[in-house]
Amino acid sequence: MNREQIIKKVLAKVAEEVGETRKKVDISDFLISRKALMTTMRNINGGKPSFSRGPLEVFEITEGKYKGKYMLTDGFHRLFALLLKGNKKVDIIVYEGNSGSTSDTPYEVPTDIFKFTNSKYGGLENLADEEVLKDLLNKV
Numbered sequence: 001m002n003r004e005q006i007i008k009k010v011l012a013k014v015a016e017e018v019g020e021t022r023k024k025v026d027i028s029d030f031l032i033s034r035k036a037l038m039t040t041m042r043n044i045n046g047g048k049p050s051f052s053r054g055p056l057e058v059f060e061i062t063e064g065k066y067k068g069k070y071m072l073t074d075g076f077h078r079l080f081a082l083l084l085k086g087n088k089k090v091d092i093i094v095y096e097g098n099s100g101s102t103s104d105t106p107y108e109v110p111t112d113i114f115k116f117t118n119s120k121y122g123g124l125e126n127l128a129d130e131e132v133l134k135d136l137l138n139k140v
Helices: 003-018 034-045 076-084 130-137
Strands: 020-026 056-060 070-074 089-095
Touching: 034 076, 034 130, 070 076, 070 089, 076 130
Parallel strands: 056 089
Antiparallel strands: 020 089, 056 070
16 A cells, blocks of 8 residues: 555545545535625635635535535635636535534525536626636636
8 A cells, every 4th residue: 555545544534533524526516605705706806815725625405405515614715716717526525513503504505696607617707707707817
């Protein structure tokens, strides 16, 4: 077993023990608000890109209308960058539990859900024109 295989095996064991699952999903499986993406866009444009790397952190919705969709808890800038770059699949870490929330669920479904598309920018062109998106792509 080489070093990379050992590291993957150790990470998988740790993930299992802390109640998380790693997988790759369609970017359109996220429920995210337009407001959150607009805020992220302003941050990036203002010189505050993501310095984080790695999978996005999510909770999976396990019941109701949005069962099987994911609520992003960490990685808004990374998600925005992935959309700008045209990615359709994304690596995620799915957490169990409620992240310290006092409610029964760890998330609140946004009322202004962003509509992902199969376009070049995944629907971001509905938030800003293509020239702005091209400029943002140089900043991520």
